[in-house]
């Protein structure tokens with residue numbers, strides 16, 4: 001067993017208390033709902049701190065994604081203080097306090113390090129997932145909304161995989177700690193309440209371990225986090241290798257924070273990543289799907305990709321994408337991918353909806369193209385070749401990342417739409433405007449056209465036809481005339497494949 005005990009390893013020194021006058025976290029930047037929760041806990045006689053990413057983000061001048069509260073109140077005590085509160089998690093109870101769309105997560109101090117919070121949904125969430133599964137091909141907007149809300153359903157999958165994994169590895173319980181590790185040192189169970197002095201040692205990076213105390217607006221720093229934030233440095237708390245083994249997702253979190261914050265991972269925390277990346281293979285694929293969304297759909301996806309590649313983690317997460325990019329340096333496909341990620345970031349920043357369907361279509365574009373091009377040329381123009389390639393690329397990816405079916409089906413539809421968008425036939429083509437994947441398919445066509453992988457004139461036609469009146473649309477469709485009557489194969493995937501082969505990529 002490789003894991004140390006953070007409680008005994010931890011020097012139980014008092015924190016450095018940074019008074020209000022000496023830091024920049026102002027209540028005017030804290031969500032009023034988070035403040036309400038903090039004040040009510042305080043007035044109930046409890047300790048209450050903001051903790052984690054929100055304190056870090058406020059210190060670097062970013063707007064926090066969410067506000068997490070840590071307290072010495074037990075979950076049941078929290079529930080008694082708030083009407084709008086639900087306890088979630090089976091192995092470790094957390095309180096969610098609801099204010100319309102906003103959820104403030106209130107965690108009781110914990111005594112040991114553990115996999116990421118929020119991984120264990122309440123039983124009700126399982127019920128929701130089952131109900132949701134029936135509306136399979138749901139509208140894009142709905143998916144986007146899910147993501148906007150932090151994608152709680154994907155966490156359901158994480159818990160399912162986690163449970164399965166626990167059975168499979170038959171870990172040894174550590175009776176004293178009430179913790180369980182598997183053979184690689186990964187923590188599987190963790191169930192001990194503690195004090196704030198204990199809570200700090202289970203956190204991942206020093207920058208994520210600052211506590212903003214509502215009692216006097218000071219910040220408590222046990223681990224030098226304030227100094228590391230000022231130096232824009234990511235440093236794991238404790239021995240890096242042990243902490244990565246306990247929870248390999250911390251490697252992905254390191255990369256995510258490097259990309260999001262522009263921080264440097266300090267050498268001792270960076271060194272084990274390349275070596276330990278195979279451990280990501282033991283992480284439940286649904287949890288990796290969640291991490292993918294945090295890496296790529298929270299406004300810094302274009303920065304995440306090069307950092308993942310540089311740290312060798314793309315190979316662990318999306319081996320086919322990593323292999324494609326390595327084999328085709330500076331390809332048009334890579335440029336299409338980077339531009340698509342940048343467009344997605346811009347949408348996130350503008351508060352517009354985004355969907356994993358489009359994200360995976362971008363990421364898998366290269367592998368899908370490579371699979372098609374590996375088929376006999378006689379198949380390149382067949383729709384079945386496109387669909388087979390999508391299925392194979394998705395299957396390869398599913399070995400590591402659990403892509404929910406509604407997204408993989410969406411991806412397939414987006415690719416199947418490409419030849420239909422490239423060769424619209426008369427008025428029938430107008431029906432595509434009402435196709436549930438039209439928007440995503442059209443966005444992909446625009447990107448392809450931008451990089452010479454589809455006809456810019458045809459992409460423009462679809463742009464124009466959307467802005468036209470019904471009458472004009474009819475005339476535009478009629479005017480397609482002879483151009484639409486060419487043999488199907490002549491300009492479809494075969495032509496695309498042919499063009500792509502001219503990409504200076506060695507394919």
Ligand code: ATP
Pocket residue numbers: 051052053054065066068114115116117202203204205208209247249250294
């Ligand atoms: P962001 O919300 O910007 O993605 P964050 O740091 O707030 O970043 P969360 O996943 O919201 O990340 O987690 C909140 C806090 O919980 C973290 O700041 C960290 O202290 C702790 N934490 C989360 N995941 C882990 C983990 N895998 N290992 C250790 N601590 C973790």
Ligand code: MG
Pocket residue numbers: 052053054065066067068
């Ligand atoms: Mg957070």
